[in-house]
Amino acid sequence: MSGHNNQISKIKYFTTPIFYTNDKPHLGHAHTCFLADFFSKTFKNFGYKVFFATGTDEHGQKIMNTAQNLGITPKQLVDENSQVFKNFMKDFNINYDYFIRTTDDNHKENVLKIWKQLEKNGYLYLGIYKGLYAEKDECFYSIEETKLNDDGQRIAISSNNTVEEMEEECYFFQLSAFKEQLLQFYANHDFTIPSYIKNELVGFVTNLKDLCVSRKIDWGIKIPNTDSTIYVWIDALANYLTIIGGIDNFNQEFWDNSIHIVGKDIVIFHGVYWPAILMALNMSPPKHLLVHGWWLCGNEKMSKSKKNVLDPYHVENKEYLRYYCLHSDLIGHDGNFQLSHMINIINNELIGKTFNLYSRVFALISKHYGLGASIQLTKFTDRKNIQELNNKCLIALEKYSPREYISVLIEYSNICNQYIDKEMIWKDLTLEHLNFLLPLMDQILRRSEGVLVETYYKIKSFYKLENSNSDNCTFTLIKLENFFTKMTLEEEILT
Numbered sequence: 001m002s003g004h005n006n007q008i009s010k011i012k013y014f015t016t017p018i019f020y021t022n023d024k025p026h027l028g029h030a031h032t033c034f035l036a037d038f039f040s041k042t043f044k045n046f047g048y049k050v051f052f053a054t055g056t057d058e059h060g061q062k063i064m065n066t067a068q069n070l071g072i073t074p075k076q077l078v079d080e081n082s083q084v085f086k087n088f089m090k091d092f093n094i095n096y097d098y099f100i101r102t103t104d105d106n107h108k109e110n111v112l113k114i115w116k117q118l119e120k121n122g123y124l125y126l127g128i129y130k131g132l133y134a135e136k137d138e139c140f141y142s143i144e145e146t147k148l149n150d151d152g153q154r155i156a157i158s159s160n161n162t163v164e165e166m167e168e169e170c171y172f173f174q175l176s177a178f179k180e181q182l183l184q185f186y187a188n189h190d191f192t193i194p195s196y197i198k199n200e201l202v203g204f205v206t207n208l209k210d211l212c213v214s215r216k217i218d219w220g221i222k223i224p225n226t227d228s229t230i231y232v233w234i235d236a237l238a239n240y241l242t243i244i245g246g247i248d249n250f251n252q253e254f255w256d257n258s259i260h261i262v263g264k265d266i267v268i269f270h271g272v273y274w275p276a277i278l279m280a281l282n283m284s285p286p287k288h289l290l291v292h293g294w295w296l297c298g299n300e301k302m303s304k305s306k307k308n309v310l311d312p313y314h315v316e317n318k319e320y321l322r323y324y325c326l327h328s329d330l331i332g333h334d335g336n337f338q339l340s341h342m343i344n345i346i347n348n349e350l351i352g353k354t355f356n357l358y359s360r361v362f363a364l365i366s367k368h369y370g371l372g373a374s375i376q377l378t379k380f381t382d383r384k385n386i387q388e389l390n391n392k393c394l395i396a397l398e399k400y401s402p403r404e405y406i407s408v409l410i411e412y413s414n415i416c417n418q419y420i421d422k423e424m425i426w427k428d429l430t431l432e433h434l435n436f437l438l439p440l441m442d443q444i445l446r447r448s449e450g451v452l453v454e455t456y457y458k459i460k461s462f463y464k465l466e467n468s469n470s471d472n473c474t475f476t477l478i479k480l481e482n483f484f485t486k487m488t489l490e491e492e493i494l495t
């Protein structure tokens with residue numbers, strides 16, 4: 001894929017959160033993956049060097065208890081479900097460069113090295129944790145972060161998950177020691193995208209307590225010479241270093257350009273705990289935290305326990321789901337999942353404005369010239385639209401805005417559609433029309449690689465455009481097949 005050569009030195013390291021293996025993927029998981037995969041493919045398309053990683057979070061109380069309830073071992077559960085996530089990635093064209101499992105040996109080694117280093121640097125101490133814990137979130141809560149629900153049960157305000165009283169001897173990480181350093185870091189870096197997420201971090205940090213970082217449960221990474229395991233979130237966060245070589249040997253250029261894509265529910269873990277741990281290891285925090293909101297259903301967060309989740313496999317055309325997620329992007333906001341809205345976007349925008357453009361123009365070419373004819377686009381000198389399209393796409397990409405990126409593609413599809421209508425090219429197709437349309441349509445398609453994956457390759461296979469960068473290019477329509485069907489209202493897609 002051609003890109004701007006002057007961008008070649010630019011580097012990005014994208015990560016998704018690693019997914020809990022107590023269940024199969026739902027729309028929320030798919031959403032994070034679509035975003036990361038879009039950024040990976042599209043930055044690569046612009047000539048960047050990109051590393052994109054994802055994986056599964058396999059330790060902790062939640063996994064242990066789920067396995068117990070199913071009458072299987074935790075290892076059996078995570079082996080099975082980790083494979084389900086891998087299959088999901090394959091089925092949905094999520095082309096990661098690395099898939100991590102927290103039960104991998106190299107990860108366990110890395111976590112233990114991190115632990116030892118924290119100990120050596122004097123940031124771990126033994127104490128008693130007496131407080132509240134939500135198994136579903138694998139999270140400790142203060143009483144102020146909880147409330148009683150209508151049934152008189154105590155729940156976490158942020159997640160609505162039930163919390164239990166807990167008292168345990170454990171190791172603490174001296175998180176409170178990093179208050180000033182964290183505040184300074186937020187003030188001096190363009191850390192969160194969108195930037196206002198910073199306020200939530202600052203608010204949290206003003207009242208910073210030390211963090212319990214070990215548990216007296218079996219399913220986790222054993223702390224040498226104790227009967228405890230490392231708290232699952234410390235284990236999980238360390239994955240971002242394991243992936244690029246581990247604490248002793250990580251790839252510096254990837255780390256310096258790391259972007260963690262996360263949902264808003266896990267911002268404190270990534271925006272407070274993780275940077276503080278890295279500071280305690282004398283390392284720099286990640287470069288950016290890219291935060292998306294939730295898919296809601298009837299104004300409630302989609303989640304398995306509420307039985308209002310969309311199984312991504314229930315949408316017949318996977319690429320339409322990808323397009324709809326990228327189009328909504330949820331960066332900085334929540335979105336209500338509405339099938340009628342999705343159908344509208346797919347039928348009127350993706351099909352109506354882009355797919356129809358290719359099928360109309362190619363059908364006309366087939367009629368006038370036939371398949372296989374070489375068409376010389378001799379008078380092609382106006383590259384203005386193409387340059388503008390590339391520039392606008394790159395601006396949207398550097399703002400990490402899939403929504404804006406897609407709107408640029410649509411804007412240029414519209415320029416072609418308006419040209420077709422104004423010139424009424426179906427009456428008399430001339431070389432001048434094709435000089436205008438084909439190079440621009442080719443460029444729109446090239447820039448759509450990370451948006452439309454299979455359809456991109458499909459449309460590309462219909463034609464050849466030789467010497468596309470010169471003013472003398474040759475276009476050949478090789479074949480033409482139907483490549484889309486309109487979306488219809490299917491019922492019962494929520495499980």
Ligand code: MSP
Pocket residue numbers: 016017018019020027028029031032057236237238239261262263264265266293294295296301302303
């Ligand atoms: N295992 C932790 C992450 C550890 S990363 C070091 C975890 N896993 S998760 O499987 O529960 O969630 C993974 C991602 O899915 C999170 O970013 C979360 O925000 C996202 N989603 C889960 N439900 C969601 C919606 N309803 N909508 C959008 N995304 C949400 O957290």
